[in-house]
Amino acid sequence: MILFLVGLHRPGSGKNRDIPRSGTASPTWSLPLLRRVRAAIPLFALVLATGMLLSGCGSPKPSVAAATGPMDHFIALESDGRILYEAGGKALAARVQQLLDDAVSTVERRHRLPFLRPVRVHVFANARTFARESPSPNTAGVTVGGELYLSPRLAEAPEKLSGILTHELAHQHFTQYLGVRNAYEILPRWFAEGFAVVVSGAGADRVSEQEAIRAIINGEQLYLSGDPRSLPTNSRSYGVQPHMFYRQSTMFVEFLERNYGEEKFGNLLRRLFGGERFDGAFVAAFGRPVPIAWSEFVDSVKTTHLAEPDRKP
Structure with a gap:
């Protein structure tokens, strides 16, 4: 499942480990700016995005995700900064790390292009937080504004993790190339x-x-x-x-x-x-x-x- 919010897009190196390994700072946007953006437009973005699959344009532009609430409590996994997790979600984050490289390779092979910039996965440990941030709280995974959110329910269904991760990365790949405004057209x-x-x-x-x-x-x-x-x-x-x-x-x-x-x-x-x-x-x-x-x-x-x-x- 996928839902994209308002944002812009910027190309990157395509090397999926080149991402800061502390906090949730974006490679191209400062954390204070992200907080201001998230505080200013969450309701507007959520309403605009309801029912959309993709929105964006084909030309690369700088990217920023719009979440429905603060996301700065996520912790970057020390061994892999592409993965961010809530307190209590480290074990699930470690499972994601074991699968992430293969999932990225699968998407790049089937899409016939590498990712433009490092992928990023948010691993939730709190069902209430996931419900607040996800437009579809009953799903196991969702892509919002080009960011991949994994539900804590996957901790109880590890056999589904690889497929859900790869599915959402396929959406994230399209987002990187098409942007997140008008691409549903x-x-x-x-x-x-x-x-x-x-x-x-x-x-x-x-x-x-x-x-x-x-x-x-x-x-x-x-x-x-x-x-x-x-x-x-x-x-x-x-x-x-x-x-x-x-x-x-x-x-x-x-x-x-x-x-x-x-x-x-x-x-x-x-x-x-x-x-x-x-x-x-x-x-x-x-x-x-x-x-x-x-x-x-x-x-x-x-x-x-x-x-x-x-x-x-």
Whole structure:
């Protein structure tokens, strides 16, 4: 899951350990300035961000996150300054450290580009604090203003940590390249979430592929008009329940990469990271608009299902 708040973006070295190892100071902004920004715009930013997937522009600009409350009580992990934790969350932070390099490498490989600047992960130990800072307190992880927040519930579900971490880093990677203002006009939510699930293997586990196939055959499908002027801003706007939205989005992204090939899929990513509008980049990469590709996907699902008569409906 992802939600981005108002901010700007600045490129960095791409070396994910080059970050101050004390406090929560940003590599490019002073702590007093961050406090003033957070104090001045949290309510405005939260309202503006509600329902957004991404917001930003394609050109790199300086970056600052807007949290809903003070975040200066987080402690930088001594052995890895990319990881910040609340008191009581050091054990979970240490688990994150064990997984972080592999997660970063996975995202960079699948996105075909390195991170522009060091990643940063906030590990929460207090459920109340996480609920205050996260627009979606019931999630295990969320990206806010380009910052990754991990819920304390992951301490009780360590088997999910790697997938959630990688999923949110996939969102953070797009944020670094696209910025955090207006980028939701570049990336439709079905693509951003579907691709993050493909990259991480996490985020669509509550609906199986077979359940999604049955739903598609019965007409319970994503609504993909291809019109950027009517771009849905949340999963329900696509005409299906949230968990079904995640699974069908994932299946469609997998279809695009499988059906058209890695070269064309990579072309789409290059165009998106270059700041092109999604609808135009999609046609340039695949030779057809989103609704036509979606129809091809639906036809392939129905054809495959009908070709397997022993499969239970």
